[in-house]
Amino acid sequence: MAILRLGRLSKAVRSQLTARCLTTQADLQTQLPDKEVQRGPSYINHIGKDALVYRNVGQHLDLTAENFPNIEAIVSCHENKRLTFSSLVDHVDRLGAGFLKLGLNPGDSVGIWAPNFLHWYLSMLAASRAGLVSVGINPAFQGPEVKYCLNKVGVKAIIAPETFKSQHYYSILESIIPELKNSQPGSIKSNEVPTLKSVIIDTSVKYAGAFRFDDVLDLANSNEIKSLKKNMHKINPDSPCNIQFTSGTTGAPKAAVLSHYNFVNNSIHIGNRNEYKNERICCQVPLFHAYGVVISIMGGISHAATLVLPSAGYNPEASLKAIANEKCTVIHGTPTMYVDLIKKQKELNLPIGTTAKYAVTGGAACSPQLFEDIKNVLGLKKVKTVFGMTETSAVIFQSTTEETKDNVLHTVGHVQDHVEAKVIDANGDTVPFGTPGELCIRGYCNMLGYYGDEEKTKEIMSNDRWLKTGDQFILREDGYGMIVGRLKEMIIRGGENIFPKEIEDFLNAHPDIVETHVIGVPDERMGEQLCAFIRIHEGSTLNTDDLKAYCKGKIAHFKIPKYIKIVEDFPKTTSGKIQKFKLKEIYEKGV
Incomplete structure (x- = not known):
């Protein structure tokens, strides 16, 4: 998925882009066959066969648990833990009620600062069912970066593991919140991070000023859990569900606010094309990322698919072993991950092709050669591509269920169901089909906006809700698209x-x-x-x-x-x- 952004451009900059950012017509002719270069305006409104739904994440999970109670929802290989959909609902309701008992109120932000642990998965869903807003924080972030995130969106509680690799999370928190060690759990008063009240660590050790994750899981009584269930229908599907920080590869990250409606509907249509129903998904991508939380977690829930976490952080050997041992049928990863996975499979030659059927690749552009290697070396039937960005709650183009080899190798897929797409020139005018320009998107998938940053929101998203992606793009009349590159690259x-x-x-x-x-x-x-x-x-x-x-x-x-x-x-x-x-x-x- 394309994660970097390009905001709305001034007239001066737009005039420069006319000369600088559009390829010539001669270049275009070499990229598409003549029959696909159309003269109509580059605009598509793809109406899907399945209608959009209006429900929140909690209600969405209930539907799956009612219909598929005994199917495994998640398997955490590195923690040796697994939950069915029925037991998942029990866990997230206990945790959600525990969050509320800590003094959190609907609409409050809960930071999840961790790699791929079970507590990440539980915390995101528990926050959604309690009407809270989960905030994914990069587990590699250090003190100043974490402090920025907490203050940017006013986080009230933060959840973290005890350690991962060289990170000791409590020690980092203590460095930015010196009052922590002398505070009562739930009553932190920090000068540097004034909104933060609670620190929750997934550990058996008792740290000063912090709750243990398991203690919060057991904090609420049965009546408080019933109250959470009873009030779940009051959570507006259009309300915030999750905040995603952009990758931060250029300057301070922005905070994209995504709704329950974004999460539920994008995950349904993602899973339809990726054929997730009752499959077992090897999730190599980080859960804090839009790929992990929407395509993997929510996609799995929408289609009663099992999510398998091979390791806390990406490890190609652990992934291959998880695919073999857990009989995974679908693999999620970025192009860089597949490069490493292919290399490791050549060394180990594990029997993953006996069960694995599909690979889904996204997060960055994938070369045609890598597509071929994924299919041939890993022994898969299909390679599917997804393309989108954080601000569109993950996917806006992806492969169809039955895809031609040419479309897989040379496009980013077909425009997603119920999504409008157009391609514009530097003046904002729609270009003809087959002509490169900037891709713009409108639909249910678009974020609510950047948290606390109306100016940045207006730069990327106009009053008529067209969102500018910053991608130099070619749209074909049949709904398929091709990335030419990032405008700024x-x-x-x-x-x-x-x-x-x-x-x-x-x-x-x-x-x-x-x-x-x-x-x-x-x-x-x-x-x-x-x-x-x-x-x-x-x-x-x-x-x-x-x-x-x-x-x-x-x-x-x-x-x-x-x-x-x-x-x-x-x-x-x-x-x-x-x-x-x-x-x-x-x-x-x-x-």
């Missing part, structure tokens, strides 16, 4: 507009290359030059001269990277998104 070399994705896809087709990421770097004469960062297969002797020879005669001379750097790994966010600004820092240090 386009490279201009001597007046030639070059999108990194085209070069990355070309280089990734080389048999010795695992992964490629291309950036623009300053050049006195040309303005910008291309620099390709490449990860090659272990044991390969591929060098820069070999690569330049490989490019010659296959792509235009100005698209051949002037600089090629072979690396062992790429800097990325916890959600698996490559941080290209850090690649620029690496280049600058090398210079």
Whole structure:
């Protein structure tokens, strides 16, 4: 899913983008067959066969639990814990009632700062059933970053594990809330984080000023739990359910507010096309991310699918073992995760193809070569793609149930059910089908707005609810779309507009290359030059001269990277998104 944003542009900037951000018509002709270049306006309103529903997350979970009580809802392999849908409802109602007994009120924000533990899953659902708003916080965040998130959205309670890798969560909280160790649980009075009242740690150890997660789970009595159930219907489906912080790869993250209505409906239509019904999903993506919470958690609930957590943090070996041992039929991951999974499967050769049927990839652009490798090395029947962004509550384009190979390899899928899409030029005018421009989306999926930031909300979403994605996009008349690149990532070399994705896809087709990421770097004469960062297969002797020879005669001379750097790994966010600004820092240090 595309997570970075581009806000509404001023007239001056828009005029610059006319010259800088749109590919030429000649470039367009090479990207689509003539028969698919249409003259009508680039606008689609795709009405799905299944109607939208108006219910909150709690009511949605109840429907699944009533119909499929004995199907496993979640399996946490690394914790050796599993719950059926029936027992899940019992757990989340106890926890939700416990939250209310702590003094939290409907509409209050509850931060969940953790990797993929069972308590993350329970806390998000419990908050939804209690009318609270869950706030996903990146588990890799350090003190200042966590403090920013807590203050940005006024978090009243925060839930965290005791430790993960080198992180000791209570110690980090103590560093930003020095009053914690001398406070009574639930009565924190912090100068630095004034809204925070409760800290909840998933641990058997008693920490000063903090509740233990299991104690909150057992805090409410039977009447208080019944009261939560009785009042659940009062939660408005249009009200906030979850807050997602954008990836923060460029500046301070913004806080996108998503509703129950967003969560429920997007998950239904995501699962319809991805054929989730009663499947077993290996979830490699982080739960705090829109992919994890909507596509994986909510998608599983909507279709009575079992969510399998192989490990707290991404671990390709643990994922492969979970797929084999838990007989997973569907795999969720980002392109970077699949690159690692393929490499590890070549080493282990586990029998995952006997049960696994589909791979779902999203979070970033996926090269055609990687699609082929996912299917062939992992032994899968289908590879499906999802494309969207945090601000659209996950998915806006995705593969259909029966998809052609060409559409899987060369598009981001078909526009989602009940979603409007259009492509505009730098002046805001709709371009013809097949012409590149900026993708805009309108529909049930769009966020309520950025928390406490009306100005930023207006930059990305107009009064008529069209949301600008910041993606340079081609829309076909049949409803399929193609990413040309991010508007802000386009490279201009001597007046030639070059999108990194085209070069990355070309280089990734080389048999010795695992992964490629291309950036623009300053050049006195040309303005910008291309620099390709490449990860090659272990044991390969591929060098820069070999690569330049490989490019010659296959792509235009100005698209051949002037600089090629072979690396062992790429800097990325916890959600698996490559941080290209850090690649620029690496280049600058090398210079």
